[in-house]
């Protein structure tokens with residue numbers, strides 16, 4: 001394997017930045033170097049230091065004056081919804097029935113699933129996202145298509161076949177038994193194959209019968225190393241319907257709690273309208289609340305109280321995500337821009353270092369993969385994004401007045417999109433420039 005040396009302005013986080021001047025929370029090199037070999041970062045530091053370790057003759061890729069960061073992670077996204085995104089005029093439950101379920105029923109056709117999986121991962125890489133936690137459709141073939149495409153690209157992705165057996169059209173339903181059997185088969189075939197990770201994926205309490213929820217709990221007990229992903233407390237009508245379907249439950253979170261679905265690898269999309277008891281239950285179990293700002297604004301679901309969740313006595317672990325196709329953009333930069341506004345509407349601010357921590361190390365920690373991705377640490381996988389804050393005329397002009405790294409990051413978040421992503425590396429291989437348009 002030939003090694004290569006990336007040169008540029010490297011930025012990687014060590015921990016959550018408490019404040020905008022909390023310099024010890026990140027490592028920034030104005031002239032930085034990353035030595036990559038065998039898909040991993042084997043040396044990181046100043047270019048001069050790393051060059052010394054690499055020895056003369058190493059291939060150098062010069063990305064100056066651009067920023068080199070760990071690839072972004074998206075903690076909640078629906079790959080079968082690429083033709084649902086930008087659907088007009090509905091709140092959550094109507095939006096599912098009117099747009100999402102009919103669209104996902106097309107994934108009965110395995111060929112359609114393969115086409116969309118390919119285009120989806122292209123789109124993620126174009127936007128600088130190197131790892132996702134993805135929902136597939138209910139069809140086993142959709143998960144096979146996703147994993148095959150992800151494995152082919154050597155991406156680290158987390159995904160699962162959705163389990164849903166009621167309150168949706170026949171074309172998108174399984175049964176408690178087929179949902180269990182197909183999930184088992186997919187775990188056996190894909191979990192741990194290359195960089196692929198399986199997530200047990202009951203869509204949410206409304207579309208799973210109590211029998212299926214039991215089965216999801218059994219799967220979690222049989223495979224405690226796996227992720228579990230579902231939706232929680234997104235919208236008031238959803239919460240009320242869940243209470244009707246599970247009349248014994250104390251609250252929405254209690255439904256998942258009783259079936260044994262809370263835990264450190266459990267990812268709960270949305271978590272907007274939680275009671276204090278629910279937030280405590282998520283905190284105590286180490287579960288992750290996933291913030292999906294563009295989706296929450298688009299569907300009119302509500303404002304996730306990011307800073308309050310972080311600051312409470314029993315804080316929540318938080319990830320950030322696009323939630324495409326309820327979300328309205330594939331870009332994690334656009335996502336954090338909208339996230340900033342949601343947090344502002346709650347009377348708080350998220351500083352740019354906190355934002356970029358969240359997109360990289362923060363999401364990697366929330367997804368329990370920070371030993372592999374989300375930093376530029378030596379020994380981790382070389383999943384990397386190269387960002388250009390001069391990528392549009394408006395950004396170039398604004399950059400004339402930018403003086404600090406914090407200002408540059410904030411500009412990237414506020415004005416940046418896929419055009420700001422100059423290159424992406426997946427396990428050390430250039431991946432954006434390799435996409436055939």
Ligand SMILES: [Zn+2]
Pocket residue numbers: 076077078231269323326
């Ligand atoms: Zn979702």
